[in-house]
Amino acid sequence: MNADAALHAELDREQSQIAALRDAIGHAVVGQAGVVDQLLVGLLAGGHCLLEGVPGLGKTLLVRALGQALHLTFRRVQFTPDLMPSDLIGTEILEEDHGTGKRVFQFQKGPVFTHLLLADELNRTPPKTQSALLEAMQEGTVSYAGTTYELPRPFFVLATQNPIEQAGTYPLPEAQLDRFLLNILVDYPSADEEQRIIAETTGAARATVPRVLDADGVLSLQLRVRELHIGEHLLRWITRLVRATRPGPDSPDAVREFVQWGAGPRAGQALVLCAKARALLHGRLAATREDVQALALPVLRHRLLLNYHAEAEGKRVADVVAALLQAVPCEAE
Structure with a gap:
């Protein structure tokens, strides 16, 4: 078997894994194909x-279904106003050696030491506890009492928040938001999907989600994503798109008029990686312009800060991103 045939055989195997993962999630989640x-x-x-989505749309169910489909450790933390950083990362406890009688402090690891962490209603906890996730999300480590502890790999944080009920919440700061690769909006299901949801969740049978992928499989797929090709013309376009989100004399009209603060370089990194991941999801070995266009909004949605004029005019980030994609065209390859 030559190198090209071997590569395509490996790609077919990875496509089967991804299809099995999508099907496994579908055992518990009705519809929401775009979100999945x-x-x-x-x-x-x-x-x-x-x-993000209003209550009752299955955000927690979706994350739990993903956790069940992956042969990984899964923890769920309900974020509340009284949650402390030690409740998340862990704390030292005094233990006694029954043989010697000597007492020593031992670090008791918290729920963040997992492969998949569901941070439910993250914006209901104060900034002090929110910030406890920053190092874990960026570095994959936790520091406590001068010691740095490695988190399991892969490490994946899925956080939820309710965009309409703001009483008793603490908006996530920009530094925290920027740690999220994607901001995914969960919308209402269609009429047919809603009828299926009602029918399937009110009967005696309970959905069982099979486990289809382990940690090594996930890491292998993540490595494949980084190996995929992305053309120089797409890299130039992504760079121009991200730079165009920053208000200035050369910015598109929509950005100058409605944006207070634009995206940083991490947005460009996220767009490249997400475009490659979408290419793999569709069985391709290279990212395309359509991949970038499809993911521009979820990558930029939480990285653009709109001004008061945008609020007065009823403009959303989606409107600005749509205008941005039109004003900054992709050059030919």
């Missing part, structure tokens, strides 16, 4: 995802 695809893009790209 974005979630899988985040997983393949090795980044964290922030899911």
Whole structure:
């Protein structure tokens, strides 16, 4: 078997794994195909995802189904106003050696030491506890009492927040938001999907999600994503798109008028990785312009800060991103 045939055989095997993962999630989640695809893009790209949607749309169910489909350790933390950083990363406890009678402090690891962490309603906990996730999300480590502890690999944070009920919440700061690769909006299901949800969740049978992929499989797919090709013309376009989000004399009209603060270089990194991950999701060995266009909004949605004029005019980040894609065209290859 030559190198090209071997590569395509490996790609076919990876496509089977991804299809099995999507099917496994479908055992518990009805519809939401776009949301599931974005979630899988985040997983393949090795980044964290922030899911937003009104209560009752199955955000927690979706994350739990992903955790059940992956042969990984899974923890769920309900974020509340009284949650402390030690409740998340762990703390030292005094233990006695029954043989010697000597007492020593031992670090008791918290729920963040897992492969897949569901941070439910992350914006309900104060900034002091929110910031305890920063090092874990960026470095994959936790520092406590002068010692640095490695987190398991892969490490994947899926956080949820309710965008409409703001009483008693603490908005995530920009530094925290920037750690999330994607901001995924979970919308209402279609009429047919809603009828299926009602029918399937009110009967006696309970959905069982099979486990289809382990840690080594996830890491292998993440490595494949980084190996995929992306053309120089796409890299130049992504760079121009990200730089165009920053208000200035040469910015597109929509950015100058409605954006207070633009995206940083991490947005460009996220767009490249997500475009590659989407290419793998669709069985391709190279990212395309369509991959970038499809993921521009979830990558930039939480990285653009709109001004008061945008709020007064009823403009959303989606409107600005749409205008941005039109104003900054992709040059020919």
